[in-house]
Amino acid sequence: MSPVRSCSRTACRQPAVFTLTYVYADSTAVLGPLATYVEPHCYDLCAEHAERLTAPRGWEVVRLPYEPGAPSGDDLEALANAVREAARPAPAAGEPTGQAVEVGRRGHLRVLKSAQPNRER
Ligand SMILES: [Zn+2]
Numbered sequence: 809m810s811p812v813r814s815c816s817r818t819a820c821r822q823p824a825v826f827t828l829t830y831v832y833a834d835s836t837a838v839l840g841p842l843a844t845y846v847e848p849h850c851y852d853l854c855a856e857h858a859e860r861l862t863a864p865r866g867w868e869v870v871r872l873p874y875e876p877g878a879p880s881g882d883d884l885e886a887l888a889n890a891v892r893e894a895a896r897p898a899p900a901a902g903e904p905t906g907q908a909v910e911v912g913r914r915g916h917l918r919v920l921k922s923a924q925p926n927r928e929r
Contacts, residue, residue, distance in 0.1 A: 813842070815854035822854030828861065837863050840872035 813824045827843035828851045830836075839858055843850055853861065863869040 813846070813852045815857055816851040817853065817857050820854060820857060822856060824852030825855050826853045826858040827851070828853050828858070835867045836870055837861070837867055838870045838872065 814820070815822045815824050825842055826839050827841070829838045829840070829843075829847075830849045830851075831838060832849070839853070839861060842852065846852070861869060
């Protein structure tokens with residue numbers, strides 16, 4: 809029943825989705841899922857500001873993964889898919905990717921063997 813918290817950055821009215829915690833002892837800024845309680849040295853950040861976050865000089869930023877089952881899991885999955893899509897090299901037209909040939913399936917596993925047979929010496 810807590811009101812929606814907003815980003816702590818000046819002039820930003822986006823809803824907060826991350827909490828940034830400064831661990832002064834370790835010179836580490838930890839960026840994780842929105843904390844349940846507001847604590848000292850914690851700053852709520854929207855997705856955009858969390859993305860742009862840079863650590864102060866000499867500090868390290870640790871980004872925690874979302875917890876499984878978090879409400880924003882769908883968004884995260886969509887983001888992960890988009891990243892994978894972007895990272896995938898465009899395959900040459902008509903060329904199979906990789907060196908393996910599929911020779912069978914066992915349930916969800918594919919049985920592969922090398923495309924170039926190893927010759928016995
Ligand atoms: Zn913001």
